[in-house]
Amino acid sequence: MTITKQELESRLWDAANALRGPVDPADFKTYVFPMLFWKWISDTWAHEHNAALDEYGDDLDDEIEADFHRFEMPEGTLWSVVTGKVKNLGAEIARTFQRIEKANPRSLAGVFGDASWGNKERIPEPALLGLIKAFNQIRLDPSTVSHDLLGAGYEYLLKNFADESGKKAGEFFTPREVVNLLVGILQPEPGESVYDPTCGSGGMLVATINQLREAGMDHRTLRVYGQEINLTTASIARMNLFLHEIEDFDIKRGDTLRAPAFKDSTGTVRQFDAVIANPPFSLSNWGAERWSSDPRAICGVPPAKNGDLAFVQHMVSSMNPGTGRVGVVMPHGVLFRGGAEAKIRQGLVDKDLLEAVIGLPPNLFYSTAIPACLLIFRDQKPADRKDHILFIDGSARFDKGKNQNVMSEGDVEVLVEAYRTGEDPDGEGGAHVRLVPFDEIEENGFDLNIGRYIKVAAVETADLGTALVAYADARQHRIDAENAMFERLAAAGVDLSMFEASDE
Template sequence: MSLTSADGSHLTQRQLETILWAAANALRGPVDPGDFKSFVFPVMFFKWVSDSWDANHAEAVADFGGDLTDEIEATYQPFVIPDGCHWDDVMDTASNVGSKLGKSLLRIQEANPGKLDGVFGDVNWSNKERLPESALTALLDAFDKLTLNRTSIDGDMLGAAYEYLLREFAEASGKKAGEFFTPRHVVHLLVRLLDPQPGDSVCDPACGSAGMLVETVNAVNAAGGDARTLSLYGQEYNLTTSAMAKMNLYLHGLENFQIVRGDTFREPKLKDATGRLRKHDVVIANPPFSLQNWGADFWARDPFGRAFGGEVPPAKNGDYAWIQHMISTMDENDGRVGVVMPHGVLFRGGKEAVIREQLVRSNLLEAVIGLPNNLFYSTSIPVCLLIFRSKKAAARIDKVLFVDAKARYAPGKNQNSMSDDDIDVITTAYQAGVDIDGENGLSLRLVDLTEIETNSFDLNIGRYIRGETAVEANVDEAIVLMREAQERLAAAQTALDERMKAAGFDA
């Protein structure tokens, strides 16, 4: 695959990625690397929109020549660029470039309602204290050397480059990366397990930068299906992250999607024509773990009736609220839900225990899959995948499949990872559902409801596969959670001290 730069030369995928990372590094110094994404992605998308408009215009002129009208031109252009708001107009600006850029991006958003709402985020481009004009012009100059349109790009090259930047920005963001990025090997595994099919409706209610939706498209295409028949939906609370999701999908050549911004619990926006929650064939997510103040008071009177079994999860932990929401939006005929969760959801007591029992008795929970430790940027606690189905296969009714895959990983410096072979082994074992005792670093059992009932619906994997590891898993998680809580407490204390000092109090 190749790409042309502004001077017509060809670039490889790796060269393109190197240039884009160099462009991002133009901000290094005045901008924290963890904030690069807020500046780089809007500029990259603006360049793509402008270059695409140029390519479409050239095609329209070639087809109609002097007979080209504004009405005909509009049929060639997916996006409107108002006069004076093209990339070239910004590059021709001699001073106050940030102000010109900010106004241009705002006008483009306003000219494309329903398509580009909020896509450029909320950066104050004219704030020279946060972004000196020298850094901004360096960023613009780096992108000006590239031509980013469909006539210059082969295949999914630009989408792959966007994914590359996401990974790099995640590395730079540390634990903050969990807000917008799930490691792609985890996404790949979860999508493989849910097996999306052409024509499916797919939703991620905590979509981040839409990596799971993109991977769903990749999976359908790789299987020989037509991913254009998929309907993609996502909701995301954070403005910057929801903008990244839209850009990600557009840059991957996708248009049949709806990304909305808002609180999934208090204000679910993905509804059908009757105002009810839209149902989906595949619901997939890596939501924020153990969310506090998630809206328990609202849940008790939720007009959409998402409190599965009539039970409201704890006010200080929204894990089961995510599960309840996802099940509520799963199609009743052949719906599948896949969600990443901390191991705590498997054994915690109180209200969560009641919900957990109802999920098992209802035959919605199909599988519990324990993943290796330290796969995520946001946490090092042990995590699992929960797979739910509206209609399980006959052989799995009144049973739950437990899979211990914690040994299937490749160690890394900061995070561990799973190889394609690891993912293949886990997927094959899940599909077969045949008991395995430690083969290929994997253990699994299909456990009867009666045995789970005997254990008071505790779903700790070690209780069913290796009894001696059950307590160990609980202790491991408790230790990591304690450490992370201590880190949050220290950060809160530092912030309080700084505010008191600013207010004139001695710390």
């Protein structure tokens, strides 16, 4: 008996709601996803066991049965066995997860994360029992829920958890219209490698697989890689890929800028066909002290209080010669900020690596209301785009949402087409799309602010975001200057009580 998408989503959300009250909504994902994954591998194991029995009957032995199973489930670790226990259930679940991970070291080590299942302050037993009761209403084996449906259910939970988490959601979830736009631009092909250095919950990697699958191409030959600093989020990404029936992947946990996990035999960063990411905006403590001798600093060392262009240079360093391309979400500040960032920007332009700058609508992201942009890099740009940069203004392509704006599938398709053709989708003679020669960019001091090159009807929207970024940047510079002045005055013995140093 199969289940519909609506039924699955409803039951999954019932499971999450079982935690409401004692558990902060921002922590729902920490508990719901491991339980969902465990229920899935348990139900699937039982389904596979029955299939083996049907085929071999009394001749079935452990060696034959092993061929039927994707994951090994040690005796006593199935959902139906463990959840029936009545004493210290949380601690029993924690032990079960450890046993399953140990039995599958190559595929499942660390996959369940580090939630404190035995801590009744974090997850009281009534909430845990409610979560189990809700999951008992769903059978998750292949005869009931297909991989496509299960993947869609996982995505539904991710989106809802992001909505519940507010600004915290930016750490693990990128709006899917932005993901689909990036994937549509980079167009991963069968057999290629795709890498996300800040992979969050794995949404961009899953989207690349889905694009090939929906186009009727062989998605199984695509190799996907990701690194994520947060342990819980890295675990969610791995579960996400498993549930989407993706096996050739490697998700590593760690700090990409301080300790990139993917390196070749010479110790340099490994290179990939497509590199795609939405890094944390304007990260202040990113490890600048190590970058003066880092080979990834191909155009210079970014400011210690702003790691945006460190991520960009890491990604550019990670793209394959010839086939490599990069798509990265960035705040507008990277387009015009001065100092070290201006020099890095000039270096990227001089190397003829930057192919396109695409402005996005405001208020798309959970972590910030300001508009962002996409930077597209390519190791080998098309002949007609050499010594040029394509500017696309997509700031007006959105629908107003309750808490956030959204882009429709049509909006995404229009911007992908504008990137591919270099032509204005509205036929307004370059009002929204323009291929700009390097000479003009150099005349503007390598300022890449979209408003310098495109005059559009939505200029007020774009300028609002730019102004907010510029204000925040100028405010920080003022604070730094004041602090430096007060330090010098104090060193000179001046009484600072006459000053009212303020951050306001």
